[in-house]
Amino acid sequence: MSKTMEEGLYSLLYLTLIFTILYSLHTQVAHKLLIGQHPLHLKKSPHLPLRFNSDGTFKILQVADMHYGEGMVTRCVDVLASEFDYCSDLNTTLFLKRIIQSEKPDFIVFTGDNIFGPSAHDAAESLLRAFAPAVDSGLPWAAVLGNHDQESTMTREELMSFISLMDYSLSQTNPSVDDPSRAAEGEVTKNIDGFGNYNLRVYGAPGSHLANSSVLNLFFLDSGDREVVQGIRTYGWIKESQLRWFTVISKGYQGQRQDTNHLEEASACAMPPAMVFFHIPIPEIQQLYNQKIVGQFQQRVSCSSVNSGVLQTFISMGDVKAVFVGHDHTNDFCGNLGGIWFCHGGGFGYHGYGKAGWPRRARIILAELEKGEKSWGEWIESGPGSASTMRS
Ligand SMILES: *[C@@H]1O[C@H](CO)[C@@H](O)[C@H](O)[C@H]1NC(C)=O
Numbered sequence: 001m002s003k004t005m006e007e008g009l010y011s012l013l014y015l016t017l018i019f020t021i022l023y024s025l026h027t028q029v030a031h032k033l034l035i036g037q038h039p040l041h042l043k044k045s046p047h048l049p050l051r052f053n054s055d056g057t058f059k060i061l062q063v064a065d066m067h068y069g070e071g072m073v074t075r076c077v078d079v080l081a082s083e084f085d086y087c088s089d090l091n092t093t094l095f096l097k098r099i100i101q102s103e104k105p106d107f108i109v110f111t112g113d114n115i116f117g118p119s120a121h122d123a124a125e126s127l128l129r130a131f132a133p134a135v136d137s138g139l140p141w142a143a144v145l146g147n148h149d150q151e152s153t154m155t156r157e158e159l160m161s162f163i164s165l166m167d168y169s170l171s172q173t174n175p176s177v178d179d180p181s182r183a184a185e186g187e188v189t190k191n192i193d194g195f196g197n198y199n200l201r202v203y204g205a206p207g208s209h210l211a212n213s214s215v216l217n218l219f220f221l222d223s224g225d226r227e228v229v230q231g232i233r234t235y236g237w238i239k240e241s242q243l244r245w246f247t248v249i250s251k252g253y254q255g256q257r258q259d260t261n262h263l264e265e266a267s268a269c270a271m272p273p274a275m276v277f278f279h280i281p282i283p284e285i286q287q288l289y290n291q292k293i294v295g296q297f298q299q300r301v302s303c304s305s306v307n308s309g310v311l312q313t314f315i316s317m318g319d320v321k322a323v324f325v326g327h328d329h330t331n332d333f334c335g336n337l338g339g340i341w342f343c344h345g346g347g348f349g350y351h352g353y354g355k356a357g358w359p360r361r362a363r364i365i366l367a368e369l370e371k372g373e374k375s376w377g378e379w380i381e382s383g384p385g386s387a388s389t390m391r392s
């Protein structure tokens with residue numbers, strides 16, 4: 001072999017080697033781009049916007065107070081002695097899987113105390129486990145915080161941003177200030193109290209005359225955790241800044257209606273009805289004890305000693321039709337205050353307090369478009385049999 005041939009062969013081998021390395025880099029490594037130690041993960045988003053089904057329904061599953069700890073090692077509380085030995089957070093997971101499968105909701109809302117901080121050594125791990133059935137279902141879901149979520153390794157802000165980044169989650173830490181379509185809300189959006197105040201719109205069925213109109217408005221508010229008022233410990237409440245933000249959004253819809261001249265368009269653009277979700281009940285809910293309710297009122301309403309005027313604000317805006325709270329696990333009633341339905345979700349999680357022999361439960365909210373009716377059925381662990389369904 002001549003020297004030039006030899007050199008040529010070497011260069012060829014060398015080139016082949018480089019080529020091979022480049023090729024395998026491209027095929028083996030490129031799809032596993034690493035950021036630090038973790039594989040790059042792009043958040044999976046549900047199909048948006050939220051829409052009513054062609055049959056005119058939109059079904060929401062409300063899950064109140066999962067109180068998730070760490071899974072198998074976290075024991076159940078307030079179950080029958082015969083149930084105790086084989087009961088853990090995994091039962092909460094199983095319940096969530098089953099109810100999603102059998103009810104096939106269009107949207108899932110978690111109304112706080114999703115995890116029970118004191119029983120979770122790692123808040124992120126607990127959140128991932130708690131919401132896993134919702135994430136695995138691929139359904140759009142959203143959450144607000146309760147008063148126990150932050151009692152572990154994350155602050156309320158960190159919890160909300162983590163929850164917002166989970167797959168199929170529509171949760172937001174707070175409304176975005178940068179969104180140009182919401183420039184008018186700018187000022188009021190900047191200094192809003194709490195974490196997890198946001199608004200989602202539900203549009204009409206695809207192909208229908210309401211396909212491009214938002215026909216149901218969902219509001220999520222942070223009702224806080226605990227506060228000390230004049231030296232006395234009490235629960236958190238919805239602050240003035242949050243109500244201001246809520247009012248601005250609602251007024252935005254009213255403006256829409258007034259700007260429209262044609263009668264036909266006006267009805268399509270009319271301020272859509274709203275539902276509101278948060279954790280801690282408002283003080284007026286206590287009055288329902290002496291009034292006609294549907295469902296069970298079995299414990300004192302543990303609300304804040306501060307009344308910030310939430311009910312008055314909702315009544316004056318006129319769009320809120322129903323409010324869904326959690327917090328009091330053995331209350332699952334709906335009652336009417338000033339024309340607005342207030343419903344408790346009952347307790348969902350087995351690690352949260354409850355009543356042995358009184359099954360864990362969730363609420364099914366069925367919004368029906370054409371009939372202009374809404375029903376607030378309830379799904380009890382044993383199945384929807386003894387559901388208390390009501391219509392307004
Ligand atoms: C919890 O789950 C286990 C395993 O599936 C089951 O045997 C047990 O009956 C469940 N307990 C309750 C209270 O549902």
Ligand SMILES: *[C@@H]1O[C@H](CO)[C@@H](O)[C@H](O)[C@H]1NC(C)=O
Nearest residue numbers: 206207208209210211212213
């Ligand atoms: C909704 O918007 C789409 C896209 O802009 C349009 O093609 C459709 O006709 C609109 N539908 C209605 C009912 O306005």
